[in-house]
Amino acid sequence: MASATTNKTFCRICEASCGLVATVENNRVTSLAPNKEHHGTLGFSCMKGLHQHSMYDSPDRLQTPLKRVGDSFEAISWQQALREIGDKVKALRDVSPQSIGMYVGTAAGFSILHPIFAEGFMQGLGSHNIYSSSTQDCANRFAAAKEMYGFPFFQPFVDLDHVECMLIVGTNPVVSKWTFLQVAHPVKRMKQVLARGGRIIVVDPRYTETAKVAGEHQYIKPNTDVFFFLSFLAEIFARNACDTATVQQHSTGLEELREVAAAWPAERTAPVTGISPENLRELVSTFLEANGAAIVTGTGLGMGQDGTLAQWLAECINAVSGNLDRRGGTLVGEGIFDFAGFAKKNGMFMRKARSRIGNFRELNGAFPGGILADEILTPGKDQIKAMFVTGGNPLLTMANSTRLREALQSLELLVVTDIYLNETASVADYVLPATSPLERPDLPFIFPLFLGMQSIPYIAATEALVEPTGEQRDEATIYTDLATACGIGLFGSTLTQRLLRFLKGANKVFHPRSRPGLPQKLLLDLILRSSGNGSWRSLLQFPEGKPREQVAPGSFLGKRPITDDGKVALAPAEFVAATGALESRFAEYAQAQESGVMRLISKRAHSTHNSWTQNIDALTNGDHNRTNYLYLHPADGQRLGLAEGDAADIRSATAAIRLPVKLLEELMPGTVAVPHGWGHQHASGLGVASQLAGANVNILASDGPGNIEPLSGMAHLSGIPVEVTAAAGPVNRASWSGC
């Protein structure tokens, strides 16, 4: 029997990228522990990360390619899968390359090669019909940054080591482990801010886990941040607290911004936001008096109806208060190479392509997920007839999943690449088994590596810890092989395709006992070397991460923005024009509040990760008790005649679900919450998850061109108007996916 070895690696589930120590026995990871010596992640890890090996070791793990035969799947060889998929794609592509689409999910983002090769495949096909999970979480930030800084990936982040006042709006870092910044151990980092006299104020419709650590909290009604920020700005301007000369040196549009904000004084917005003028003024004073302050935002903002405008205004507050690019304010990271310069030189990220349905602009190469069902179901030239889904589970995570299910089922070809036969794969024609993170070598994902979005900068590399146990392949190999089968060159280059095939062949010669595949380490080595960061082998000498310097304050303004004039655009014409529609939105919200409309928000939990951890028993027991819940304020419960454990129907414009009630004092009355990522009852390959209760909350969200935030393409997944009533019957299997 082989003896156990201890290997250092890092987690690839969320942005914290925690350093881990794995025990490996007989080609199995038998335990994972936090790496206490890790330079960047401070010995932190969470229960999801520490249990992940049971997800990869599960008897439900996909082992071979599968083909749908009638209502079930049969195992087939890679050769057969590739040949049959290739033949179908060739026939469709001959008629229209755009008839082939792709959805790139979150898991793809946590590997370096996966998204590059998947998108290279689409480029080779000549199709721009790419969708990604970014219009479910963060496209609003990309849209705002593109207009303001010229580059969607300039994402200023808080200077956590020096900030004195942090306003946390629409994000819950204690549970999510931060977003758009790598911060392992958020509680510790927040306590450090508090210990040096800093203040952290959470603005959220729920008194969150983060608010409890921060000690200060302001309730806000869902989807009204845009009005809160407008009043915040109006107040800054009214106090003449903006250093006009300095701001004008590095930005344009200050006067227009002032004009926009002037229409929204605190007295006006208070009834809609729920933030009294006194409280708002107090927040502004605290923010302005701090020697270094930042507004930190997240998906609570982005999933609302005006996520791009809200994000833009948050960035403007940071900028006009002199906190952008300032010590203790926000910094703009620098990755291992000049991504912005590269993009500018190559004319990337120009948002040129338009969608067939709704005429939406792409953003970072992707169209709004909310039009995907329409693109599939609407006949005509370029109608989508085949889809590749990679590292995502859109049937549980996108808006109006019921309609999307119909659409996916109507396709001529659906190919899903995943580690599980998940909800989406269960309706696929072919399912391709991917290697798990622990089975592949990697570099940290794109945000830290290419953009330097790290509170403690470092770079790191990890070897694969174990070999796949079945026929699983890494996604770089899968998309290279698919390109060969479809008769195209990855990235539209036959030369690249030939080179990749050669590398794959050579890999087989040098490593005859390994599975057929690309030499991933060689590709990662190339990324490192071409960016002047040494070799793969040299980086492996730093299992605790190789420290990098934090970007210096003052390094951004006047130097790095890639807008035409090199200045920060505080009032992009498109955004200013869009504020016109806020008048009717404001009236609509005021009216809805008067009529007592309840709004539904999300609620993440420590133990679940979107839809992918529900097949691990240990992560769905405990608090969850194997279901998600409708969380309701006790006062609302009393008004509606609903007590803890009662069954409630939650009805939106699209559908209804039935869930047990949990009363939650933390919620703002009038706001209800349901965790997303549940409702796996149709996932034929998930032995544990498919037996859980719980409902897919996203059947309550609307899709279609009229239900999309037009500036970024974001779906509207938070702040959904709902009606809650006591259910006529119990919560049972029939009510899991609608009632």
Ligand SMILES: Nc1nc2c(c(=O)[nH]1)N[C@H]1C(S)=C(S)[C@@H](COP(=O)(O)OP(=O)(O)OC[C@H]3O[C@@H](n4cnc5c(=O)[nH]c(N)nc54)[C@H](O)[C@@H]3O)O[C@H]1N2
């Ligand atoms: N109502 C509501 N809806 C939401 C949200 C919300 O807060 N509320 N949050 C949204 C957010 S933030 C996001 S990012 C999206 C997520 O949307 P998706 O990306 O569509 O969904 P995930 O559940 O993250 O699915 C990830 C899939 O990747 C698979 N996977 C894991 N590791 C690997 C791997 O190494 N390779 C491959 N090929 N597959 C792998 C998992 O098995 C899982 O099926 O949905 C969102 N939808």
Ligand SMILES: Nc1nc2c(c(=O)[nH]1)N[C@H]1C(S)=C(S)[C@@H](COP(=O)(O)OP(=O)(O)OC[C@H]3O[C@@H](n4cnc5c(=O)[nH]c(N)nc54)[C@H](O)[C@@H]3O)O[C@H]1N2
């Ligand atoms: N444990 C765990 N960690 C995760 C994930 C997970 O599923 N589980 N998912 C990962 C992914 S893919 C992402 S993108 C990140 C997301 O990370 P975050 O953006 O931090 O996401 P949430 O934790 O859902 O926090 C959103 C907060 O917004 C609040 N909110 C809702 N609506 C509004 C509103 O209109 N205005 C304001 N001001 N607040 C509002 C909610 O109450 C909630 O506290 O988390 C990542 N980390």
Ligand code: SF4
């Ligand atoms: S916080 Fe948890 S899931 Fe995220 S990287 Fe760390 S261990 Fe992994």
Ligand SMILES: [Mo]
């Ligand atoms: Mo996300």
